[in-house]
Amino acid sequence: MKLTFIGLNSWLLNVDGLQILIDPWLVDAIVFYGSPWLFEAKHITPPCYTPETLPSIDLILITQSLDDHCHQPTLAQLSKQIPVVAAPSAVKIVESLGYDRVIRLAPWETYLLNQQVEIMATPGARIQTTLENGFLVKSLETNKTLYYEPHLATDRQTIDRLSKQGKIDTIIAPIVGQIFPLLGKVIMNAQDAFQLAQALQPQWYLPTATGAIDVKGILPQLTKSDGSIDQFNQLLAQSKLSTQLLMPQPGETVSV
Numbered sequence: 001m002k003l004t005f006i007g008l009n010s011w012l013l014n015v016d017g018l019q020i021l022i023d024p025w026l027v028d029a030i031v032f033y034g035s036p037w038l039f040e041a042k043h044i045t046p047p048c049y050t051p052e053t054l055p056s057i058d059l060i061l062i063t064q065s066l067d068d069h070c071h072q073p074t075l076a077q078l079s080k081q082i083p084v085v086a087a088p089s090a091v092k093i094v095e096s097l098g099y100d101r102v103i104r105l106a107p108w109e110t111y112l113l114n115q116q117v118e119i120m121a122t123p124g125a126r127i128q129t130t131l132e133n134g135f136l137v138k139s140l141e142t143n144k145t146l147y148y149e150p151h152l153a154t155d156r157q158t159i160d161r162l163s164k165q166g167k168i169d170t171i172i173a174p175i176v177g178q179i180f181p182l183l184g185k186v187i188m189n190a191q192d193a194f195q196l197a198q199a200l201q202p203q204w205y206l207p208t209a210t211g212a213i214d215v216k217g218i219l220p221q222l223t224k225s226d227g228s229i230d231q232f233n234q235l236l237a238q239s240k241l242s243t244q245l246l247m248p249q250p251g252e253t254v255s256v
Contacts, residue, residue, distance in 0.1 A: 001146060060085070063087055072093065134148055134150070150174065189226040
């Protein structure tokens with residue numbers, strides 16, 4: 001597999017020659033609920049791809065309905081012939097943008113892409129009353145498996161079930177937590193990330209929800225960070241895990 005970090009929650013996966021685009025944010029700002037005063041994020045430097053310069057995309061994965069995952073201005077500029085696998089909460093949004101084929105995946109349901117790549121939805125974070133998705137992406141040729149979870153992976157039952165899905169080689173998930181007013185912790189911290197690595201023992205761990213962005217609004221002012229990359233590195237160093245931390249910069253591609 002080859003992984004290109006685009007920025008924040010956006011990744012491009014090359015799995016046996018198939019290009020899978022995750023939670024793309026390529027144009028304009030992210031605005032929560034149409035209210036810049038609440039939350040607005042902008043790229044400090046332009047993303048490595050625009051809708052016009054992307055390679056041919058075989059599948060789009062949308063993990064959540066929130067604007068920083070299901071970014072409508074970006075999706076509006078991509079080809080509507082690209083199939084989209086989406087969390088149940090995001091299906092209506094994607095369909096409203098005119099996509100021809102939108103596949104709804106609830107946790108533990110699967111979709112087979114070109115008889116080559118298996119996509120399995122996993123339980124993600126619960127945002128207010130909505131359970132969002134993570135995804136397992138598995139090459140049927142090499143059995144290499146990647147787990148992508150952009151918010152929380154702390155539920156013991158979910159982790160136990162993930163550990164029974166076979167070897168997970170790569171995890172993309174947060175390391176620096178965020179605690180939101182009223183909602184509490186919605187993004188996992190370094191201790192959570194380490195416990196996930198302990199349970200699944202991947203070869204590679206890549207942090208997400210990072211990148212150079214300019215954030216404004218009331219919500220960021222009230223949000224607290226929790227944990228650090230250094231803390232995660234220290235926990236790894238003190239353990240006997242063989243997991244290695246990879247930290248690609250926006251626009252960088254790594255092979256796993």
